[in-house]
Amino acid sequence: MIEQVKGTRNLFGAESEKYIHIFNTFCDAFVDYGYELVELPILEHKELFIKSIGENSEIVTKQMYEFKDKGDRSLVLRPEATASVVRFHNEFFKNESKKYAYFGKMYRYESPQKNRYREFIQAGAELIGTIDDYSELQLLKSSINFLEKLNIKAKLNINTIGSIEERKLYIKELESYFKKNKNNLSKESNEKIGKNTLRILDSNDPFDSEIIDLAPVIYQYLEEDTLDRYENLKHNLNNENIDFVENSKLVRGLDYYNDLTFEFSYKATVLGGGGRYDKLAESLNLGNSTGVGVAFGVDRLINCINYVPSTKKIMLIGQNIDDIKSVSKKLDKSGVKYFLPIRKSKENTQYKEAIKNNVDYVINCTEMTIKNPKNRESFEFNMRNLKKLI
RNA sequence: GUGAUCGUAGCUCAGUUUGGUUAGAGCGCCUGGUUGUGGUCCAGGAGGUCGCGGGUUCGAAUCCCGUCGGUCACCCCA
Numbered sequence: 373m374i375e376q377v378k379g380t381r382n383l384f385g386a387e388s389e390k391y392i393h394i395f396n397t398f399c400d401a402f403v404d405y406g407y408e409l410v411e412l413p414i415l416e417h418k419e420l421f422i423k424s425i426g427e428n429s430e431i432v433t434k435q436m437y438e439f440k441d442k443g444d445r446s447l448v449l450r451p452e453a454t455a456s457v458v459r460f461h462n463e464f465f466k467n468e469s470k471k472y473a474y475f476g477k478m479y480r481y482e483s484p485q486k487n488r489y490r491e492f493i494q495a496g497a498e499l500i501g502t503i504d505d506y507s508e509l510q511l512l513k514s515s516i517n518f519l520e521k522l523n524i525k526a527k528l529n530i531n532t533i534g535s536i537e538e539r540k541l542y543i544k545e546l547e548s549y550f551k552k553n554k555n556n557l558s559k560e561s562n563e564k565i566g567k568n569t570l571r572i573l574d575s576n577d578p579f580d581s582e583i584i585d586l587a588p589v590i591y592q593y594l595e596e597d598t599l600d601r602y603e604n605l606k607h608n609l610n611n612e613n614i615d616f617v618e619n620s621k622l623v624r625g626l627d628y629y630n631d632l633t634f635e636f637s638y639k640a641t642v643l644g645g646g647g648r649y650d651k652l653a654e655s656l657n658l659g660n661s662t663g664v665g666v667a668f669g670v671d672r673l674i675n676c677i678n679y680v681p682s683t684k685k686i687m688l689i690g691q692n693i694d695d696i697k698s699v700s701k702k703l704d705k706s707g708v709k710y711f712l713p714i715r716k717s718k719e720n721t722q723y724k725e726a727i728k729n730n731v732d733y734v735i736n737c738t739e740m741t742i743k744n745p746k747n748r749e750s751f752e753f754n755m756r757n758l759k760k761l762i
Numbered sequence: 763g764u765g766a767u768c769g770u771a772g773c774u775c776a777g778u779u780u781g782g783u784u785a786g787a788g789c790g791c792c793u794g795g796u797u798g799u800g801g802u803c804c805a806g807g808a809g810g811u812c813g814c815g816g817g818u819u820c821g822a823a824u825c826c827c828g829u830c831g832g833u834c835a836c837c838c839c840a
Contacts, residue, residue, distance in 0.1 A: 375814090375830065375831045376831075377831090378831065378832090430837085430839080431839085434838090435838085452840085478840080480840090482837090482838070482839075483763075483764085483838090484832090484833090485833075485834060485836095486834070486835090487840080488838085488839070489840095492840065494840060495840095560836085560837070571838085577836095624839090625838070625840095635840095641840090644840065645839090645840070667840060668840070669840030671840080672840060673840095717792095719800075720797080720798085720800060720801090723801075724800090724801065727801055728801095734800095736800095743799095743800085745801075748799055749799095750799075
């Protein structure tokens with residue numbers, strides 16, 4: 373038997389219903405509020421991610437699906453979309469400021485487990501061009517609105533990681549601190565010293581916790597301007613009554629962020645995150661647009677929400693096509709949607725099919741009756757009776 | 763990349779310890795009948811390369827090796 377590719381997912385039944393609901397909710401929260409939906413290619417040049425995410429990042433060194441096409445181009449399946457959106461923006465709207473929304477598949481070659489797939493879906497939003505603190509605020513507000521519409525009470529964690537220069541300084545200090553204490557750090561963390569020093573802060577090995585707790589905090593290495601901007605954001609959030617937790621150890625996996633970084637988590641799961649990326653366009657040689665963005669893991673949202681569709685399901689049954697046709701014509705005219713039996717099987721079989729599909733009303737097109745299979749109520753079929761029920 | 767665990771019918775699983783006719787069950791599916799305040803009941807039927815490949819053996823679902831896939835954890839992340 374041909375098995376499915378490792379780390380891919382088939383969304384079906386209740387899961388695909390959730391998928392539709394999440395997409396619709398995403399459009400309600402972002403697209404309907406002026407974020408323009410952009411459907412970008414899954415294939416991109418490898419270079420785009422090396423120059424944006426960072427040469428030494430885990431994603432670039434280990435996790436990209438890459439190959440040469442027949443024209444000898446080095447292509448990859450996109451591991452994330454922010455760099456693509458920045459590429460798109462600067463290709464077509466270089467001197468403008470715009471808001472974007474995207475919803476699509478991403479690919480990372482990792483070992484799959486709960487809430488982590490090799491082919492996964494991200495829903496994200498980006499504000500690109502000349503942006504400011506108000507841009508950050510509204511992105512966070514839209515994100516919270518999105519999660520609330522999905523009935524998720526997520527926790528917002530925020531942090532500032534300063535400019536790239538400030539961060540360099542901090543990393544240097546952190547590196548020498550960790551080197552001094554390397555005997556009290558786990559093997560994994562030791563391997564990261566010098567290569568991925570910041571990421572050590574993220575370690576959840578209890579052995580590391582003491583050293584990490586006593587590590588120098590980034591805020592000591594930031595310029596007054598940077599801290600002012602951060603204070604300003606916190607002020608704005610408070611002003612909007614948005615709950616957040618400040619976490620000086622919040623370090624995100626992509627190199628291009630500066631100043632603001634944030635994450636939305638629910639229980640132990642990170643549902644989404646993002647931040648500011650003012651130098652991303654520059655590092656791609658695409659100009660000097662600034663930006664801020666968020667991305668949500670749609671698979672994680674699917675795994676986390678409870679959702680029962682609220683529209684009533686109706687199914688028509690009957691063995692005579694003409695009978696069904698006359699009823700369906702009336703429903704079509706009123707814009708009422710319905711299921712049809714998969715074939716002209718016997719009535720009892722069709723009735724069972726309706727029950728299996730969990731429909732709310734069955735219309736028997738031969739008897740011209742409406743039946744509720746849950747409580748066995750029966751009504752004469754006409755549009756007035758039906759409208760009363762749905 | 764590392765580790766644990768699983769893989770037999772569409773689904774849930776028994777059978778693997780101790781190798782032995784033609785590999786089973788329940789549910790589901792199909793056909794016919796029954797019921798018609800319709801989900802019941804009866805009869806019949808379809809459906810399996812026992813994940814895949816190799817090895818040991820007279821003989822492998824069963825033992826050994828490899829591999830692919832699922833689940834989970836580490837790592838990392840959304």
